[in-house]
Each structure stands twice: as C-alpha cells, then as structure tokens.
Amino acid sequence: MPDRRLLTIDPSAWRAVHAALRDRLDGDGPAVFPADAPDAPPTVDAGVALVVQTSGSTARPKRVALSEAALRASAAATEAALGGAGQWMLCLPPAYVAGAQVLVRSVLAGTEPVEGPLGRFDPAVFAAAAESLGNARRYTALVPAQLARLVEAEPGVRAAAASFDAILVGGQFLPQPLADRARELGWRIVRTYGSSETATGCVYDGYPIGDTRLRVVDGVLEVSGSTLADGYLGDPTATAAAFRLDDGVRWYRTDDRAELDPDGRLRVLGRADNVLVSGGVNVSLDRVEAVVRSLPGFADAVVVRAPSARWGEEPVVVVAGADAASLLLSEVRARVGDALGAAARPAAIFAMPELPLLATGKPDRRALADLVAGTAET
Known part of the structure; x- marks a missing residue:
C-alpha cells in the first residue's frame, strides 16, 4: 500500500x-x-x-x-x-x-x-x-x-x-x-x-x-501532458479553477498570455495578471520590462506598478546599484514609448543597493511594488 x-x-x-x-x-x-x-x-x-x-x-x-x-x-x-x-x-x-x-x-x-x-x-x-x-x-x-x-x-x-x-x-x-x-x-x-x-x-x-501539448484559449496558455500536478494541497477550489477536463484531456490553465507560431513554437507575452491600466490603456509590465532589460545597464531591472494621481497607475523601473541606470529616464521613456506606446513609458527609475530576492533567486516583485507604492505616497 x-x-x-x-x-x-x-x-x-x-x-x-x-x-x-x-x-x-x-x-x-x-x-x-x-x-x-x-x-x-x-x-x-x-x-x-x-x-x-x-x-x-x-x-x-x-x-x-x-x-x-x-x-x-x-x-x-x-x-x-x-x-x-x-x-x-x-x-x-x-x-x-x-x-x-x-x-x-x-x-x-x-x-x-x-x-x-x-x-x-x-x-x-x-x-x-x-x-x-x-x-x-x-x-x-x-x-x-x-x-x-x-x-x-x-x-x-x-x-x-x-x-x-x-x-x-x-x-x-x-x-x-x-x-x-x-x-x-x-x-x-x-x-x-x-x-x-x-x-x-x-x-x-x-x-x-515529452508528451506536453500546448494551446492558447482566449489569449492564455494552457498545458496538458503527463507532467501535470495533481492539484493544490488542501485547496480544491483553486485546483478546480486551474485544472480542467476537456474531451477527456486534463489541461492546466496558466497565468501567462501567449501565442503559438505556425510551427508550434511558444511565445510567452507576459503574465495575464501583470497588466496595469494607465489612463484607460492596458499596459503589460512584462513587455515593458523586456524592452527595459534590453538597454545598457538594465539587464536585471524589474518593472512594477506605482500609483499615479493623473493616470491611475504607471510603470516604474527598479534597478540594483547606484550606477546601474546608465541611461537617463528620458531615454528609457523614449525607447519604451517607441516600442510599446506612450502609456507604457516608465514614470521613474528607482536605484537600490540590491534587489530583494526570493529563495529561488527571482526578484521579489511584491516587495518591490510595496516599496515603490510607499515611496509614491510620501
């Protein structure tokens, strides 16, 4: 047994x-x-x-x-x-x-x-x-x-x-x-x-x-195959929301927006829940971050949301190191605006000695967002 x-x-x-x-x-x-x-x-x-x-x-x-x-x-x-x-x-x-x-x-x-x-x-x-x-x-x-x-x-x-x-x-x-x-x-x-x-x-x-299969439903990636988890321990509601049967096939609905190229190649566009509304325009923080990280000195930058009295919310950039921001804010805004539109332009750049990290080595985005929001409120 x-x-x-x-x-x-x-x-x-x-x-x-x-x-x-x-x-x-x-x-x-x-x-x-x-x-x-x-x-x-x-x-x-x-x-x-x-x-x-x-x-x-x-x-x-x-x-x-x-x-x-x-x-x-x-x-x-x-x-x-x-x-x-x-x-x-x-x-x-x-x-x-x-x-x-x-x-x-x-x-x-x-x-x-x-x-x-x-x-x-x-x-x-x-x-x-x-x-x-x-x-x-x-x-x-x-x-x-x-x-x-x-x-x-x-x-x-x-x-x-x-x-x-x-x-x-x-x-x-x-x-x-x-x-x-x-x-x-x-x-x-x-x-x-x-x-x-x-x-x-x-x-x-x-x-x-392996036997992984991918599909995109309403812009969000879903995954099936032998590697799927049984679910969330002690949380049947969350399990039922994330894992669903469709014609006998079990699918996991991710939190990621994605596209599949004609040859089946996956392109992840960002988290479906990592979107803010600035002046009535939806802005993907993941897409902003991708543009920012392509700039010199910003390879490890993190983009989070900050409250804005004028627009409701705006993206802001957080970087590690006092000299990490090798480009002026005006240049960063111009690059992002050219790529993604005016609403996506970051409102500010915050430099920190080092970024807070989770045990996985990922940036602690919740802590950064709280820190930026607190700074914006003072």
Whole structure:
C-alpha cells in the first residue's frame, strides 16, 4: 500500500531531501515536502510523491502536489531533450520545483548531485563545484540573474560554465542580449518554460518536450501532458479553477498570455495578471520590462506598478546599484514609448543597493511594488 505520510524537511538540508526523494521513488518512503512548514498536513493522497510551494513572486504561494508519475515523466522528457542522463549541479533550493527536480533527475539517472552555490550566488563557488563533477554529461539549472553573474565573471569561471553539456535557464524572462552573450562564450543555454504545476520546465527553447501539448484559449496558455500536478494541497477550489477536463484531456490553465507560431513554437507575452491600466490603456509590465532589460545597464531591472494621481497607475523601473541606470529616464521613456506606446513609458527609475530576492533567486516583485507604492505616497 502506498505510503501516504508527508515528510517535511528543512530545504537547506538538501542531502536529506535527496535521500528522502530516493526512498520515495524506490517505492517505500513518504511523500516529501522541502519546506519550513509547521502547519503541513501529516498525510497526502496516495499518489503524491512531492509537494512544493509556488514562488509567491506575484501572488500568495500555493502548495503543489506532484505524483511520482509526473516526476518520472518530467525527468524522462528532460533526459530525452538533452541527449541523455548526466550529473547535475544543484544551484537552486529544493524548496522550489526547479531545485527539487535536479534531485529527482539525479535519483532516476543513478548519479550523485553536486552542491553548487546555494543561497547567495557566488561564481567562484560555481567554478569550484564544476571541478568536482565526474566524466558524465554535465547539467545545471539556473535563473537569469545567476547566468548574468557567470557571464560577468573572470575567465576561469566562464571556462567552467563552458564545460556543461546544458545549462537550463528559466524561472523568469531571459533577456536576449544575455542569452546571446552566453552563447557567444560557447555555453549551451536552454531556455525553459514551466512551473510547479507542470513539474518544472515542459517547454525547451520554445517547443514542448515529452508528451506536453500546448494551446492558447482566449489569449492564455494552457498545458496538458503527463507532467501535470495533481492539484493544490488542501485547496480544491483553486485546483478546480486551474485544472480542467476537456474531451477527456486534463489541461492546466496558466497565468501567462501567449501565442503559438505556425510551427508550434511558444511565445510567452507576459503574465495575464501583470497588466496595469494607465489612463484607460492596458499596459503589460512584462513587455515593458523586456524592452527595459534590453538597454545598457538594465539587464536585471524589474518593472512594477506605482500609483499615479493623473493616470491611475504607471510603470516604474527598479534597478540594483547606484550606477546601474546608465541611461537617463528620458531615454528609457523614449525607447519604451517607441516600442510599446506612450502609456507604457516608465514614470521613474528607482536605484537600490540590491534587489530583494526570493529563495529561488527571482526578484521579489511584491516587495518591490510595496516599496515603490510607499515611496509614491510620501
């Protein structure tokens, strides 16, 4: 009989998480929840193998229940897409799905993961960890902010990155100049799209992997396939809203606006809920951010909403470092206005010593929006 217990483990103890996942995937261990969660339930449905929290970068975090079948399907799809099993470096915390799946893939491939720079990303630690990898194919998963640190690092670090057979990059928008620079250095970058609800990346370089299927309904992306989560732990209402049956096929409705090219290539246009109305005009903050990040000195910029007495709301740009804003606000406004229209032009640029980050390495957009709103109100 499947073990229905839920084992909550401090995610900083990644080796304990790895061991627990190995026990669960061997068929005789409890489900695993890498989190500091004193209110976690003691049991879960029999098929659940892993529970992860969504990042909470733009909304309240949810607890996503993933079956063993979904984890295995995701790992198999990744292995096939990358050209074979290999050894992984862990650079993302296992509290979130991208980090947890590095451990799952390692278990199923029979390889030992190597600890990379967890917590504050240190390129020197990355390079040192790469030296401890064996002769198998080498893989790791990063967020764009981590990739940017490697691109800016000294030659020895860049050589270590070039030794990987694939570097998966996902979790947030990857600026094209950053991707181009990494590829110019000879790095094998794979853009990934996915979420906790799809057991991590299910689209590589724009195309679905495994048996993943994509469709766009009313402008919003929906995903089906073997990697879909069972739902949200203890939240049947949210589960019913996000996961739906259509002619016997189960679909997950994402929060992302998207388009599919004639050849099936996915183009994500931004979050459906990351839109403000400025002077009666809808403005996608994701599209504004994409334009801003293409400008010199703004590769890691974040665009959030701010209240405006005149327009209701306006976009504002937040950057790290006092000298990060190498362009004047008037130039940024001109570039964005040319690309997206006058309503999309940022109202201000805020420079901070460093951006607040979530444990995943993503910018904490809610904290930034609250900070900007508070500044605008004073």
